Amino acid sequence: xxxxxxxxxxxxxxxxxxxxxxxxxxxxxxxxxxxxxxxxxxxxxxxxxxxxxxxxxxxxxxxxxxxxxxxxxxxxxxxxxxxxxxxxxxxxxxxxxxxxxxxxxxxxxxxxxxxxxxxxxxxxxxxxxxxxxxxxxxxxxxxxxxxxxxxxxxxxxxxxxxxxxxxxxxxxxxxxxxxxxxxxxxxxxxxxxxxxxxxxxxxxxxxxxxxxxxxxxxxxxxxxxxxxxxxxxxxxxxxxxxxxxxxxxxxxxxxxxxxxxxxxxxxxxxxxxxxxxxxxxxxxxxxxxxxxxxxxxxxxxxxxxxxxxxxxxxxxxxxxxxxxxxxxxxxxxxxxxxxxxxxxxxxxxxxxxxxxxxxxxxxxxxxxxxxxxxxxxxxxxxxxxxxxxxxxxxxxxxxxxxxxxxxxxxxxxxxxxxxxxxxxxxxxxxxxxxxxxxxxxxxxxxxxxxxxxxxxxxxxxxxxxxxxxxxxxxxxxxxxxxxxxxxxxxxxx
Numbered sequence: 471x472x473x474x475x476x477x478x479x480x481x482x483x484x485x486x487x488x489x490x491x492x493x494x495x496x497x498x499x500x501x502x503x504x505x506x507x508x509x510x511x512x513x514x515x516x517x518x519x520x521x522x523x524x525x526x527x528x529x530x531x532x533x534x535x536x537x538x539x540x541x542x543x544x545x546x547x548x549x550x551x552x553x554x555x556x557x558x559x560x561x562x563x564x565x566x567x568x569x570x571x572x573x574x575x576x577x578x579x580x581x582x583x584x585x586x587x588x589x590x591x592x593x594x595x596x597x598x599x600x601x602x603x604x605x606x607x608x609x610x611x612x613x614x615x616x617x618x619x620x621x622x623x624x625x626x627x628x629x630x631x632x633x634x635x636x637x638x639x640x641x642x643x644x645x646x647x648x649x650x651x652x653x654x655x656x657x658x659x660x661x662x663x664x665x666x667x668x669x670x671x672x673x674x675x676x677x678x679x680x681x682x683x684x685x686x687x688x689x690x691x692x693x694x695x696x697x698x699x700x701x702x703x704x705x706x707x708x709x710x711x712x713x714x715x716x717x718x719x720x721x722x723x724x725x726x727x728x729x730x731x732x733x734x735x736x737x738x739x740x741x742x743x744x745x746x747x748x749x750x751x752x753x754x755x756x757x758x759x760x761x762x763x764x765x766x767x768x769x770x771x772x773x774x775x776x777x778x779x780x781x782x783x784x785x786x787x788x789x790x791x792x793x794x795x796x797x798x799x800x801x802x803x804x805x806x807x808x809x810x811x812x813x814x815x816x817x818x819x820x821x822x823x824x825x826x827x828x829x830x831x832x833x834x835x836x837x838x839x840x841x842x843x844x845x846x847x848x849x850x851x852x853x854x855x856x857x858x859x860x861x862x863x864x865x866x867x868x869x870x871x872x873x874x875x876x877x878x879x880x881x882x883x884x885x886x887x888x889x890x891x892x893x894x895x896x897x898x899x900x901x902x903x904x905x906x907x908x909x910x911x912x913x914x915x916x917x918x919x920x921x922x923x924x925x926x927x928x929x930x931x932x933x934x935x936x937x938x939x940x941x942x943x944x945x946x947x948x949x950x951x952x953x954x955x956x957x958x959x960x961x962x963x
Contacts, residue, residue: 512645514607529562532569534576541582557597564604574616584620599638606645614649621656628665633674644684654691667705675722682728689735699741712754717761730780737784743791755785756808763811766818775823782829789836809847831870838877845878849888858897865906872912879919886923895930902939907948914952921959928960
């Protein structure tokens with residue numbers, strides 16, 4: 471998740487500017503490494519009621535002759551019910567990879583299914599779309615590419631009037647987008663971005679959730695930064711996405727999760743984050759963060775982690791943009807409320823979802839890195855001790871906690887007065903015995919800043935056997951320079 475941080479403090483001349491330069495270089499590497507791996511997946515939309523109506527039994531694998539028979543019945547049957555039953559049987563058979571493979575190898579099968587999709591009989595059309603949806607869920611890329619003739623029709627029906635058919639088409643397109651670059655190449659000139667932009671105005675929650683899924687799959691394509699995201703940013707999608715993320719009675723958790731991930735993928739592409747900032751992304755996400763913290767306080771936290779993770783990542787990455795300062799982005803977040811909300815969430819993560827602690831701490835790091843006001847909020851709300859309580863959780867958490875404390879200490883003597891006296895120095899002495907060199911290295915940096923601004927802390931460190939603790943680490947190549955530099959600073963203090 472993060473690259474290792476190797477300090478480059480020199481044994482002599484360790485002034486504040488040198489420390490600041492080294493930290494900024496490492497922060498740049500951290501931010502670059504923070505671009506997360508993509509979360510590509512497929513979804514299968516099946517109606518439980520339909521499955522029960524079909525008898526609930528396991529569908530048989532269909533051979534070539536049976537597929538031909540059901541397609542002919544659906545296409546040329548004399549009664550609508552007979553046609554529908556034939557497609558239902560085919561759709562259930564297509565749940566098996568073997569049937570899927572037989573289907574795409576059968577000449578004319580896809581052409582017939584597409585013909586049924588364009589039928590003027592609504593039930594037949596819906597069942598044909600369900601057959602395509604089963605095919606789209608295949609793990610075989612050849613099956614996805616065999617669906618190419620259907621994509622333009624699926625896209626057309628996204629602008630239709632049946633919410634059930636629109637939802638089905640969107641999930642099917644999302645599945646196909648993941649599996650095949652050929653599908654994406656075909657959909658872009660066919661106008662998938664304008665179609666999705668028109669669809670986002672739908673009043674149906676199920677449609678919006680399906681739209682968020684399809685869009686997130688499109689945004690994760692390897693060619694997205696060059697060929698897809700510029701078109702998305704040039705459409706009305708970003709403004710509508712942010713509207714759907716605004717807290718309040720109209721906020722739907724399922725829809726918000728989908729579009730929060732969409733926003734995350736756009737931000738990580740770094741195509742034009744300044745545009746998102748001018749659209750008010752920081753203030754919208756900040757208010758949503760406050761709302762999520764309120765939900766924790768009200769014990770309404772079921773499934774909260776699904777939304778809070780992308781929201782934290784979006785805020786963290788937006789705060790690294792140069793455009794944040796230019797647009798007054800820091801002012802879009804209310805210091806004390808955001809910091810307080812973040813600590814409510816950190817306490818919730820500690821108890822119920824420890825894996826999300828690094829996400830919250832990464833945001834706190836980016837909030838405090840260049841902002842004295844956020845550091846002031848941290849001190850004013852007396853949050854240093856709760857922060858120290860997170861140190862034992864893991865090495866990753868320890869590094870981030872120490873990095874945040876470095877951000878505070880770096881702001882100067884007035885800030886360091888709040889760090890010492892207090893529980894910080896005993897905690898740092900304990901950390902010097904840790905086996906992880908990255909954690910110890912960050913601890914050494916914090917001690918260096920503390921001693922530079924509070925020489926009295928250096929005297930207390932020496933009185934508590936700090937020098938002996940440093941001597942035990944001075945033979946380690948990755949720590950040697952920083953240990954020697956800190957020894958000199960402590961003795962001068």
